[in-house]
Amino acid sequence: MKVALQNLTKIFPSRDKKAGKEVVAVNDFTFDIPDGKLIGLLGPSGCGKSTTLYMISGLQKPTSGKIFFGEDDVTELSTENRGIGLVFQNYALYPHMTVKQNILFPLQNLKGADKMSKEAMLERAEWAARLVQIDDLMDRKPSEMSGGQQQRVAIARALVKMPRVLLLDEPLSNLDARLRLQTREEIRRIQRETGITTIFVTHDQEEAMSISDMIVVMKLGVVQQIGEPQEVYDNPTNLFVAKFLGTPPINVFSGKVSGGKLYIGQDAVLEIAGVSDQEVTVGVRPEGFELAEDGKLHCQLSNVEVMGRDVSIVSTNEASLNPMIRSIINADNKVDLANKVVSYNVKPHKLFLFNKETEERIPFEVK
C-alpha cells in the first residue's frame, strides 16, 4: 500500500494559556511513501516523528493536511477503520491474555465479509507466530516473557490481520544492545517476507540506517532530508543532518574559503572551486582522514583507541568546534603516541562545507 502525506501539519495548543505559545509538532510534511518499503522516521526527541506516526495511525488528528492510503483519503477515517497495525513502544500487550489470545484478538474483531472461522483464525495466528518465531510460546503470558519476546508478540499481533500499513513506534528502545541488533534484522526480514509498507520511528540513526529503504530526518517538526540511508549520509543537505547521522559523529571545524583554498585554522587543507571567499563550517567524517607524514591538517594527538579492525585517533585542533576530533583509520597504520602532532590529508568526498549562518550545505568542486 502506497502511503501519501500531503502538507501534514500538527499544532498542539499551548497548555499554559498565559504563555500562549502553541507547539508546531509537525510542519508541512509532504512525502509519498512507496509501496512495500521500510521507512525510518528519524530525529532527536521532540522532532515530531512519533506525532507523524500517530497521525498516520489515526490516533491523532492532523491540524491540516491529508493522508492517503493508496487512492483513499483516510484523513478523516478513525483508527478502527484504517486497517493498520501498530507496535507500541511499550508493546501494550494485553497482560491478562496469553500470547495466543493476544495474537487472536485482532482477528476476533473482524466483521462482515472479513469474518473468519475459528480454525482459520488459529491457522493465521500460528502463521504470524511462526513468522516472528514465537510459536513455542503461545500459552505464555506477557509477564512471563523477555522484552525481545514481547516485542515479537507485539509485531505478530500487528501483522496477523494483514494490515495495509505497519507502524512501529521506537520498536527497539526497550531491548538490550545485542537483542536490538538481532531484532532489527528480524524486522527487516519480516517486512521483506510480508511486503507490507512499514514505517518506524527511532531516534537511533544507526538503527534507521541499517534496515531502512529510506529514511526521513526530522528536526523540530520540519523534515530536513528524505532519501536512501547511504545517500543521506554521503550527501547531507545541512549541518544538522550531517551531525545527526554517523557514529562516531562528524567532526566539525570553523574554517574559511579564501582564494580557492579551504583553510581549517591556519592549515590549507583543500584547493576548491565554485565557492566565493567566506567563513564556513567544515564537516569531516571520521573516516575522511588519512594519516600522512606531509599531511596538511595538523592536530594535537591526545589518544589512540584500538578497536581491532580499526583504530580511532583522538586529537584536538583549535579550529574544531567539538572538544575532540575523532578519526577512524585502518589498524595497519601505526601511530606513535610519543608524537605530539598528527598530520592528516582529508578525503574530499568525506568533507562537507556549510554556510556559517544558515548551516545549509555549500557545494564545491575539487581542483
Added chain:
Amino acid sequence: MVDSKHQWKAWLYLSPAIVLLLVFTVWPIINTVRMAFMDGYNGLAIIGGAEFEFGIANFQRVLGLSSFKNSLYNTMLLCVLTVPISTLLALLIAVALNSIKWLQKGLQTIFFLPYVTNSIAIGMVFAAMFNIVGNMGTDGNDIIITAGIINNILGVFGIEPINWINAGSAYWANITVMVVYIVWNALPFKILVLLGGLQSINKQYYEAAKVDSTPRWRVFTRITVPLLSPMIAYVVITGFIGGFKEYSSIVGIFGEDMGPAGAPGRLNTIVGYIYDALPKMNYGVASAAALILFGIIFVVTMINMQVSKKRVHY
C-alpha cells in the same frame, strides 16, 4: 532491624497502641469466644458469681431460635441482592465518569456525598421519601394517601401508590426499600475504588484495542473488566463483609424496632440480633451469634478468594 540494646525504646513507643489494641480488640475477641462456649452465660449471673459449663449449648439455642433464623435470612437476602447490583452499577458509573472527563469533577462530588453523610440521617430522608400518610384500613381496603416523593413519581407513570414501609406493608416492599437504600449508600466507595482502578489502566491498551478495531462492548468485557478485576474483587469482598454487618441502615429507615409498625423485628439482621441480645444480658447467646457471623463472613470471603484466583488478573 533495631539492635537489641534499643529494642526497649521501640516497645516503649509502640506501647500506647499495643495497650489499646489488647484492651479493646484482642481481649474482646478472646472473651467473645469464651463467652460463646459457656452454657447460658449471662451478664447478671456472672455478677452473682455463678459458674458455667463449657459447651455448645449457646450455639444450639441460637440456631434453634426462629428470630435468629429470620435475621440470618434477611442478612443473606440483602447481601445477595445488594452486592451484585451495587458492584455492577458502580462499574457502569465509574466507566461513564472515566470517559466523560468534563463531568468527572462535579459528578464525583455528588456521587461521593452519601459516603460522608451519616447513614441514620440518610435513612430518615429515605423513610420520608418512601413514606405514606393515610388511614390504613384494617378491613383489607387500604386507603393510601401519598406523601413520599417515590409514590408521587410512580403516580406520574400511572402506577398505584405502594405501601413501602408503613404499617401493613409487604415484606417484598420493605426489602425493595432496603435494597435501594443500601445500594445507593454503597455506591460512592465502590465508584471511588473502581474509578481509581480505571485511571491506573494504561491508556495504550485502549489505543491498541482501537488499532485492532475492537467494538466497544468487547473493549469493556475483554480489556476493562479483566484489567479492573483486582479492584472488582476487592469491592465484592468488602461489599459482602459490609453486607453481613448491615444494621444501621435498617435502623435508619425502620427505627430500632427493625421492622414496620406492627411487625417489629421482621427486618432484623444478625448484627441487629446481637445488639438485641445485649440489653437482655444474653451474652452467651450474643457471642455465639457473633461467632456464627464471623464464620459466615470467613467462608464467604474464602469462596470469593477462590473464585478470584481464577478470574482476577494481577
